Amino acid sequence: MNFAIRYLTEYAYDAPVSDNLNALRVRPATTSTQRCDEFSLRLDPEARVSRHADYFGTEVLEFGIAKPHENMSIDVRARVVTSEPPEPLERGWDQVGMASYREAGGEFLIADEDRLRHSDQVDEMVASVRRNTPIATLRALDSLVVERFDYRTGVTYVGSTVDDLLDGGGGVCQDFAHLTLLVLRRSGIAARYVSGYLWAAPTDGGSDSMEVQTHAWVEALLPGAREPVWVGADPTNDRLAGETHVKIGHGRNYSDVPPIKGVFQGRSSSLLSSRVTMSRLDPAASARP
Amino acid sequence: MLARIAHELFWLGRYVARAEHTARMLDGVFHADLQSSYEDTRDVQLGWFSLLAILGARQKGVTREEALGRLTLDPSEPASLVNCVAQARESARTLRDVISADVWEALNTTHLVLTGPDVQAQMSAGPASVYRYVKERSALFWGLTARTMLRDEAASFLEAGGRIEAADMLLRMLRVALPAGEDNEIRRDGQARALLAAAGGFQAFRRAVPAPPNAVPAVRFLLYERAYPDSVAAAVASAERALEVSDSNPRNSAPVLRLSRLRAELEFRRRDDTDDADLIGLCEQVQRELALVDIDIAGRYFVGATATAATEVGA
């Protein structure tokens, strides 16, 4: 599929702020199933942008606005081409126990255990989604999450934990992803948090999908033909990731790949408005001469 | 030097000067008040009221004792003497690596005494002793800084803060001495004399001015006399000099230029025989100009010294 993505974020400060430093993780990655053909970033006020790849390989764009200002806008545009990932193989658990799997999975195997109150509840989930194959387990987990938890905005926030989700019974895609990661890791499956854009087919049959923010899902390291492969899964939507999922980058959890992270100088509160628009393009229209 | 440190030094100077001049003002009004006729209770109210208003203190219906107590020892009253000293001590504490040990100990001791157990008794016996104590300790502070601090930027900012505050406080004192609408000349002259004594300039006036210490000559003296170190004109000139010496480009410095213009204005006006009504207006004008100098100083030397960072993690 071909998409034109626009991610517009606007800040309004109630008093002028200065030295506004920001780090963006917004550019669609280039992977085996995805290609970013065009990308542009427009800032107002204007600023010089520097790029580097972070520890996990995600591209980070950084800039700073030194002089006092009362508004800031970050306008990201991109064109992406995605393809449907191959169907995951039905393989057993043997590969998962091997040293080569542990090496490939690395730190994504480590379950973050700090002070988890609902540990027993999580263990129960681990037991109930266990199937004969890791891929079936993954699918079962996707369904379980959607079954047991409601998609609800406003009850959790950027710093919420898995405990918060289990307490409240509701949350957003970020919370579902964190829970899914914990269950997968406790099951011995390496898993990473993915930040990106999701195109949800609009009900009116049109080609524009509008969301308020970026989307979060997971990638699990599953046994492959010869070596383990990373397979995307979207617990919020109870399905595996497909060509409608445009990946930006991954990490251990949300705080490794926040789309926008910023700090400014000034005692001011800010009003944030952000909008992600994805338009499905006719392949002919987006073909470059 | 670091903007934050310069800012702290500037305010240390201001707080010490504020403490000293508050003590002088309270002393002056207290004595003028004592000497006014007892039948004229309205006068008593007026003097204290204007003092409270000029110091920016809370008013409501207030007796003399209450006003005295509140302005001297009430820690919750931002304009009180004990509060000024406490603020000065707090500043000095963060500057202990910059000011000398002698200076720190002098301030610390002053604070301890004013917040100690004996001071209430002293107030009841006679507040004059408390005011004298603060005046003396302030003199000690400036004497020690003049002798034990290196004559560099740090000393300049300290000096500038102290002089600007002295000028400002003196202008407030003058506005108490010449309340607008006070018609009774005798009363006004009496108050002016008392305030001249409180400011410590009585002897100096006698030597400088061949006229009796009535309201107009006294006010003109305290405003214009460059040879008297604590006059407004002298304070403005000292502040200008202090900043000029420590600024890397004084010809382009807004605060230095503004002070320079103010100094020239005062020198010019001195030649005029302005009458009382204009004197009050002039005092207010100079005070406003000093407030602008304060803003200029912050803008030129202390940029960023008080900004705080807010953290935001966007989603």
Added chain:
Amino acid sequence: MSEPMLARQHAPYGATGFYDEVFEPGGSPRAHAAPLAFELARLGPDHMAAAGLRRDAAFVEQGITFEADEDGHVRDRPFPLDLVPRIIPAVEWTDIKRGLAQRIRALNHFVDDVYHAREIVREGIVPWELIVTRSHFARAAHGIRPPGGVYCHVAGCDLVRDADGSWRVLEDNVRTPSGISYVLENRVAMTRLASTLFRHYRVRPVDHYPQLLLGALRAVAPAAEGEANVVVWTPGPLNSAYFEHAFLARLMGVELVEASDLVVRDDVVYMRTTNGLQRVHAIYRRLDDDFIDPLEFRPDSVLGVPGLVRAYRAGTVVLANAIGTGVADDKAIYHYVPDMIRFYLGEEPILPNVPTYLLSDPDVREDCLARRQELVFKPTGESGGKGVFIGPLTPAAELETLAALVRASPARWIAQEMVKLSTVPTAMEDGTLSPRHVDLRPFAVFGEDIRIVPGGLTRVALTEGSMIVNSSRGGGSKDTWVLEDSGVPGPDDRAEHPAPQPVPPVLPDVRYGGWTGQQQQQQQSPGGD
């Protein structure tokens, strides 16, 4: 010889099974310590007790105190400097110095490797999972190489002496090692309070540390010769080590800054001065990585400077110590340092480790837990003696709790053999001497090369029998003397030449009475001349 002093001690030397650095098991002093023992005996307990009181008074007056929790009250107590110095002969120091330099070089290689090629992991020597789970492994440091390739600008590896007198490394400190200000202050205090003890020794000076540090920072700073602006960055006066931050800044002659004084513009760090922004090239920072930049680390840190990591990545500023150096500080990584020395330097370690066990392996774990009454258990991510369980000194019930903690998160603990720390005679309140356990924290500076201040901080456990030397838990310190290369102390070759006394100018005659006095004189002269 020193009978009266020794007789009043709690236990005769030699019976304890520990290595005493002054007295041999028989009670006679070691060769290098003989003049000291003699002098102490000559002075006697009364003199030592009086000197102790003078010391307390002087420290309180100067404000050299620390906050101690006594029965729930936090009080300012004078810093407990014991007036009996600890002497290290030159030849011993040479070995220690070489061993430390070797170790620090290896640690520096390790840090560079961890954030770049990870060769030590590829060779299978250190497991990647261990490195990546260390709390001070900084992903933000990945791929960045600081100027000069130096990460551990300031290092303090704690050393102990075992019962056979051999030196071992107890722990590595490459994050924010502190204590150098006490080393400097102790020396000054000793020269004032116990000057006679110096008479028979040539002690190497220590006061050049600030110059060493400044020189090292200037050497690696990205600035032209002589133009580097170096600053000391402190979290502020509320930090318990603030005294040391201010002290070092003063002695180095550089600014002491707090976060609000610094700002990053266009990847360059500046400090706010009355003259506008001035560029900063090198920052000696006394904050943990977690707090230095809210954009990369903890977003709630008000102690940090936004964009600092960005400037660091751009190579426009040196941070001492570099970001991510704490990965080498970890107690579990300590276990591999001898292997690091072999891998990176191709040498055998000069200073051995204390035998240490990683507890992730279940067999090793159960063995250690079975011996929990004999071993020392330490949490890997902590420092300063926090959370340490010393088996022989801990009640059984607490050890049960420990076992549960260890089994719950074994990766967070290590076990170490108990070292029988050496002792040095220490003055009691009444002036008599009694052996107390000590360790040593030398301070190394890595700039163009590695320089180590002679001696370092000797920490002494003031409670009899205790081996806990941290000042926050009842420890004190001693001045550490490394002797000059001539080794055996010569005769009193710094005999005091009496300095020529400057003669104060005679004050002009003050005439009292003025005119009257003259008149009287005239009247007394015989009439007529």
